[in-house]
Amino acid sequence: MTLNRAYQMLAAFYTLLIVVGVIAILAGGGTAIALAHLVAGALVVTGLWGYILERGFMNPRMWRPLAVVLGVASLAQLYVVLTVSVSGAMMTWMLTSTVFSLLMVVILYRYGNRDQELWATPEEREGGRALDDMLAERGRVEAEKHEADRQASVEVVKTGSEYRASVTRRREGQEERFSESFRCPSTMVFFLEKFAGISVGDFHPPHSDTPA
Structure with missing residues (x-):
């Protein structure tokens, strides 16, 4: 499997999660925090697809700040995992989420480089x-x-x-x-x-x- 193919599968998975989140909110099962997470997730997925397809979406100046915010949030989550007592299942989920988030940080930071043909x-x-x-x-x-x-x-x-x-x-x-x-x-x-x-x-x- 090529790296680009792996990115496409990852983007498809994230897109599916966004769709599920939208359905949950429309069904009345979401809070304001869930809506904020959904919007942020949709932005991340948009940047991921743009990186994969080599197409410019939105303004290039927004992606690196978004990557920084996502990185800070990921490190904060990692700090919670290391300092707060949580269940094994919760720790596994949070560590997995942090790893995927840090991957998105790298991708979005590269995507936000204005010096690209895209x-x-x-x-x-x-x-x-x-x-x-x-x-x-x-x-x-x-x-x-x-x-x-x-x-x-x-x-x-x-x-x-x-x-x-x-x-x-x-x-x-x-x-x-x-x-x-x-x-x-x-x-x-x-x-x-x-x-x-x-x-x-x-x-x-x-x-x-x-x-x-």
């Missing part, structure tokens, strides 16, 4: 491929953008499998410089459009490489 729009993927082609040919590209009282310039370099973007922004006599590294070119396209207002079409070879 979070990119079709336009960003296309732009990423175009930018990657330019870098494969030239190794380094530059871009500039002037808008009224604002100016931005970018230099992008590819080293191995890593892309590094160095950004300079100027506004009203003030200058700001920062850089960021990426492994996914489509993520870099998103970053440059958001923080520098520069699109793939603005790039050109470095001035020193441009024929006279």
Whole structure:
């Protein structure tokens, strides 16, 4: 059995538990706490399916905080198991639950990494491929953008499998410089459009490489 197949079976099992929980609540057998657990479980299952199918669901910025919350809750449950006297059956259930929860923490934390192709729009993927082609040919590209009282310039370099973007922004006599590294070119396209207002079409070879 492959790892992906095992994840699919795990996701199917969790999905079944959510369905059972929904039926129980609709039948009048749930409390407010049970409803909160059900909602949290549904979010976790959504993230698990997204990780397995390599599709972006909801906002990528929510998954890592959710993983942290789930991790804290799992450690708290483990603390209870180790410090409070519980029955053997309850201890087995809580330990099993903790192990599965910690697995979900790892998966959701990985899923929440924004620097992945699955979070990119079709336009960003296309732009990423175009930018990657330019870098494969030239190794380094530059871009500039002037808008009224604002100016931005970018230099992008590819080293191995890593892309590094160095950004300079100027506004009203003030200058700001920062850089960021990426492994996914489509993520870099998103970053440059958001923080520098520069699109793939603005790039050109470095001035020193441009024929006279």
